[in-house]
Amino acid sequence: MFFHGILNMRILLIHADRFSFRVTGETSVSMPSELEKASREGEIAECLVVFMAAEKGDEADVDSVVNQVIEEVLSLADQLGTRHLVIYPYAHLSSTLSSPRVAVRLFDEICRQLQSHDHFKILRAPFGYYKAFEIGCKGHPLSESAKTITPGRPAKGSAEAEESEAIRAEKTLKSEWIIMTPDGEQVSAEDFSFAARPNLERLYRYEKSGTRVSDQAPPHIELMRRMELVDYEPGADPGNFRWYPKGQLMKRLAEAYVSGLVTDHGGMQVETPIMYDYQHPKLSLYLQRFPARQYVLLSGQKEYFLRFAACFGQYLIQHDMQISYHHLPSKLYELAHYAFRREQSGELAGLKRLRTFTMPDLHTLVEDVEQAKEEFLRQTELAMQCMEGFELDFEVAIRFVRDFADQNRSFVEEITSCCGRPALMELWDERFFYFVAKLEFNFIDALDKAACLSTVQIDVENTERFDITYVDKNGEKQYPLLLHASISGSIDRVLYAILETQAMAMTKGRKPSFPFWLAPIQLRLVPVSEKFDGPCKQVLKKVPYRIDYDDRDITMGRKIRDAEREWIPYILVLGAREVAEQCLNVRTRDGAQRKMALPELLAKIEPQMKEKPFLGLPLPQCLSRRPIFVG
RNA sequence: GCCGGCGUAGCUCAGGGGUAGAGCAACUGAUUCGUAAUCAGUAGGUCGCGGGUUCAAAUCCCAUCGCCGGCUCCA
Missing domain, CATH: 3.50.80.10 (D-tyrosyl-tRNA(Tyr) deacylase)
Incomplete structure (x- = not known):
């Protein structure tokens, strides 16, 4: 339809x-x-x-x-x-x-x-x-x-x-809203005292009313441009952005980090096509479940749609796999690069909502409800770890079909205790979606709007629809349950959340910064004058991080200012005094200056990179050779 | 998609029927500098794109594209 x-x-x-x-x-x-x-x-x-x-x-x-x-x-x-x-x-x-x-x-x-x-x-x-x-x-x-x-x-x-059947159904869907605390207490959301969790209250109000008035643009948009990370691309369809070297680096690092977490967790990484045949019988059934928001493209006489998620590419693989109960749980992972959704033009909002985005997508086949719950909790922990790595704060929402929640009370409690914070729980009397349980980590931005990042869901519908089966102990074919998980949510949206977090820090008078491992430039070496070029070159050779060199013919005050405006975590000043004392003057984000020898500095940095991916400088090391991308 | 706002130099913006403006950035020169903006000079524009009105349009009108916000939506 x-x-x-x-x-x-x-x-x-x-x-x-x-x-x-x-x-x-x-x-x-x-x-x-x-x-x-x-x-x-x-x-x-x-x-x-x-x-x-x-x-x-x-x-x-x-x-x-x-x-x-x-x-x-x-x-x-x-x-x-x-x-x-x-x-x-x-x-x-x-x-x-x-x-x-x-x-x-x-x-x-x-x-x-x-x-x-x-x-x-x-x-x-x-x-x-x-x-x-x-x-x-x-x-x-x-x-x-x-x-x-x-x-x-x-x-x-x-x-x-x-509207699709599912969306129409959601309108008439009656929801009960409950706050569930980590120690298992349940309170009606209207009666809960949100004093200690103002963001949870924002999430609840946002979810209940679905809107929040704002007359401002989200602050991350100015930041993503000023920091030369991402920008609009007038030559493309709206919601398709260009990524400058620094932004592209951050994106690659974030992707590598998430993919590492998921593959360590046992996800088998695959890659599936970005476009699919419109006439494919299984896919057409799936499409009917959702509003028509696809990009459609014509090639010869055939029509294709661009994927809006990595789901069906993986379903089609799982359909062809031979799976026995020995193999379960069985996990396929893809960094869906890209997924396409032709959102209405008015719905687009910077990096929060795009028409083309990158999404880690994990699909886990499990034997039964018990195994589903066990995996669900492990993946929740993984999502927690991921948010920690990105240094993001979030609020938890869990949504259940009421029967499922009633039959799995201890599971519901385990989720909240695993998250270690009160969660907003929504209960539906009937199941209108493909899932019976859904966990979301929601980020609350500078304009008090919520955006979903990580999610884990128990799907009870799609293995049957796509004829995905496993062979049980008795040699009989069974439909497994399916877990959908996006450990971080859209990578673009992670960057949105990081930038919004820093925008909020700035309004509170704090200096903005990136997590060290994600900072496009991690250290900047500033010579007091060009006379110190020789010793500077020695330092550059010995630092195994993204360090650049401000060799421009401008005053030092100016160099410090520029480095601060780029949120560079460590600014190293080198002049006559440092040469004499065999050290560096290290300026950190808090504005403090300390004399440190290079080995001492490296020892201080090392723990901040622990278990995080590393990539080299995305730009020429000498600032004098670096073009300007945005104003 | 609908409603509203905006679109002028690389960036941020002022101007508002009669010669196209500023700050920052860029470029050139001077300066070799000690922790958030050194000084001087030069260059830079189809005023989003397309039509119309007018002796004359960046300015008024129409249409269109883009961005932002709201509605709707968010698999």
Whole structure:
């Protein structure tokens, strides 16, 4: 039903002073029955002529196409005040025609429905014949209009028609909101005292009302540009960003970190295609579950959609795998680079919400509910560790189908105690989604808005839909349960959260900083004058981190200022005094200065890199050789 | 997608029917400097893109694209 693409019905509407046609010959798809339904020739004054061509994509959902064509025609006829219609099959509007069978069905239905409006006089031209026509177009602004009809995207004005079953269901879904404390206590969210957890209250209010007014742009947007990390790309579709060297480095480090955590946890890393066949039977079933927000692309005569998650690529692998109960739990992992969601333009928000983003996606097949719970907890711990590595604070939300929560009370308590903080719990009476349990780590940003980062879910639907099976002890095929997990959430969104966190720190008068392992430049060497170039080169050779060298011909005050504005964790000043004392003057983010010998400094830095990935400088080491990317 | 705001130099912005402006950055020169902005000079623009009104449009009108915010949405 939400199955649509770009190969869809075209109609051309022309308001004419006069229109006439006559059949001139047969084509390869001529059907004599058409001549009975329509006329061999006809003439009409003052009318709306509807030229139509049915396309391949229409075959998926004839009813929806018919409804939309009717709506377009009625609305235009109404505006023009005309009562005469001409229905004219016109294959030349399309290069990818549907089958004649479908086209005839479509035209029949459109005519039948239009005829039911008795104030119309309809002239119908036959399908499948060569025809000659003459037309006198009125030429006013409304007199010519072309439309492409998209099945499944129903007529304007029927807002609910645009929603999938699942989304519609969510609207009517009754939620109960509870706060669950780490020691297992449950309090209705309305009665809970949030004094110690203001962000949890923000999450609850945000979730309950779904909105938060703001007249400001999220502060990370200015930061991502000023810090030369990420920027808008006017040459692309909105929500597709360009990544400058520093941002690209941070992204690669974050990806390497998350992938390392997941593969150490037993995830088997794979890579799957970014585009899929629209007509694939299993995928089309899956797509029907969700609103149509895909990028669709046409290649030759075939339509493809760009993946919106790594799920189905992995389902298709798991479907083909031979799995026995010995292998469970079995984990496939992909760093989905990229996933595409054609969000509405107004929904895009810097790095928080993009149309193209990178997402770590872990899918774990488990034998039964017991194994699912065990894995769920391990993956929750992993997500905790991940947030710690990124130095991010978050609030926990857990959502359950009520029956599942009732039958697994101790599990629910274990999740909250594992997170070590009170959690917002949502309970649904019925299951509308594919999962029975969902954990989320939500980040609260500088504008008090929530964004979901890590998530773990128990899926009870998709192994059956994608025919993913394992062989049990008795040699019988079984459907496993499936855990979805994104240990960090979208990598882009992690960067958003890091930048928003620093924006909040700045408003509180604190100096912003990146986690040391993620800082694009970790140390900067500042010579007091160019006379110290020699000793500086010696220092550069001995530091195994991302260190650069401010060799520009400007004052030292200026160099310090620039380094501070880049949030560089260690600024090393080298002049006559340091050369004499065989040391460096080290300035840290707190503004303090200390004399340190190089080995002492390296020893201080080392623990900050523990178990974190490392990559080299993303830019020329000498600042004098470094171009400016943003203003 | 709908509603509102914005779009002028690389960046941040002022101007508002009659010669295109500032600060920062860039470039050149001087300066060799001790912890958040050294001094002087030079260059830099299809005023988002496209139409229209006008003797004349960056300025007014229309359309369009982009960004931001709200609605909706967030698999």
